[in-house]
Amino acid sequence: MTQTHEELHLIGDVARRTGLSVSAIRYYSDEGLVVPADQTDGGHRRYDAAAIARLEYIRTLRDLETGLDQVRRVLTGTVELRDLLAEHLEVVETRTHDLQAKRAVLRALVRSESTQERARLLQRLVTMSDAQRQNLVDDFLTEVSQGMPAHVADRLREAHPELPADPSPEQLDAWIDLAELLQDDDYRAVTREYLRETYASEIGRRMAQPDIQDFVRSAGDELMPKLAAACSAGLSPEDSHATDLAERFVQQAAAAAGVGADDDLRSRLAARYLEVDEVLTQTLEHDGYRASEGRYLELVAVINGTPAPEASVRGDLDLSGFGAWLSRAILAGPARRAGE
Numbered sequence: 396m397t398q399t400h401e402e403l404h405l406i407g408d409v410a411r412r413t414g415l416s417v418s419a420i421r422y423y424s425d426e427g428l429v430v431p432a433d434q435t436d437g438g439h440r441r442y443d444a445a446a447i448a449r450l451e452y453i454r455t456l457r458d459l460e461t462g463l464d465q466v467r468r469v470l471t472g473t474v475e476l477r478d479l480l481a482e483h484l485e486v487v488e489t490r491t492h493d494l495q496a497k498r499a500v501l502r503a504l505v506r507s508e509s510t511q512e513r514a515r516l517l518q519r520l521v522t523m524s525d526a527q528r529q530n531l532v533d534d535f536l537t538e539v540s541q542g543m544p545a546h547v548a549d550r551l552r553e554a555h556p557e558l559p560a561d562p563s564p565e566q567l568d569a570w571i572d573l574a575e576l577l578q579d580d581d582y583r584a585v586t587r588e589y590l591r592e593t594y595a596s597e598i599g600r601r602m603a604q605p606d607i608q609d610f611v612r613s614a615g616d617e618l619m620p621k622l623a624a625a626c627s628a629g630l631s632p633e634d635s636h637a638t639d640l641a642e643r644f645v646q647q648a649a650a651a652a653g654v655g656a657d658d659d660l661r662s663r664l665a666a667r668y669l670e671v672d673e674v675l676t677q678t679l680e681h682d683g684y685r686a687s688e689g690r691y692l693e694l695v696a697v698i699n700g701t702p703a704p705e706a707s708v709r710g711d712l713d714l715s716g717f718g719a720w721l722s723r724a725i726l727a728g729p730a731r732r733a734g735e
Contacts, residue, residue, distance in 0.1 A: 403433055403441035413450045423453060426463070428470060459483060488561075520574040521567060525558075528574075532556060535577040539587040547590060551688070556698040569697035576690065586687035618644055622721060632723035641724035658729065665722040 410417045423429045424440060429449050431440035442450070449470070456466050461483055468474040523531070532555060540548035558570050576582045622644065625637050632638070642656075648664060649656035 403443055404447065405435075406440050406442070409442045409447055409450065412447055413454055415450060415454055420450060423450065426467075428453060428467060460487075520571050523574075528556070528558060528570075531574060531577055535583065538583055539590060541587075543590055551691070554692050554695045556695045558698055559700070562698075566698050566700070569694045573691070573694040573698065576694070582687070586691065589687040618647065622724075623717065626717050626720045632720050633727040637720075637724045638728035641721060642728045644721070645725060645728075661725050661729070665725045668718040668722040668725070670718065 404412070406417055406420055409415075409420055413420070415423075420429070420442075421440075424431055429442070429446050432443040432446060433441045435441065453466055453470075456469065457463075459480075461479070465474075465479055465483070469476050469479050536548070536551050540551055556570065556573060558566060562570070618640065622637075622640050625634075625640060626632075630637050632641075645661055645664060646656050649660055654660060
């Protein structure tokens, strides 16, 4: 059956309907991707609804930057659309990763006056392999922790940066900042000196005590936030809820140490937590810490997508009083239970 004039559309009308240019429609027709349904006596091409739908399909694929050969393969049934899109998605994701890397380099260059040499350095940093990044970090940690107590080196190595396969712009920025620091001789010297001074000092020895370290590591534990909330809410350390939580804390400490939860353990824990406020506050607010170990841990946290070191230790705690509050709650438990 011959189609009527109303069922066919001249190329200008097709262009308006599809958003394609007239020249693009002619090109696709000449390439055989779309066949006109008819043409006028004057040689003007006319297209039916099926041709218009095919052109819109072509435009969608081309808007996704699909190559013309790939479009042809889909239209001719040589390849399934799903497979084609999966191939194209991989290309787009690779391009996105490259653009993020370039963005990170440009942001780093804009932040400070940069030379051509530094631009090349930054580009190298964002394109490092996992093994190269590992070697850079290991070399830094080995140098700055040389001669330090084992627990110091171990803690730094536990905070090891692992850049994800698909990092966010913020993670790439943090990696560039960290990689530059790790290669900076002055930063290495400052960090090495800070670690030596800190962990050879009285406050360093106190910070290294197992109970203080247990407290730091337990900041994200289920029980510690409950204790923090009770303290922040203004609950008296002698309150039954506070002493019950503190007793659970003592029981956990005893189990971890393989000892009995007796009054001697409670006294030692209470004495240690009296020191927590002062020790942690002095450590976290120390200028040397912020410029060396603290800066390293902060950048690693961004790269790994984990809480910053201050957040993991502080949480919602007010370090000016939490240790003393917990100390009182630990000691108040036996007296309260004896009076029941």
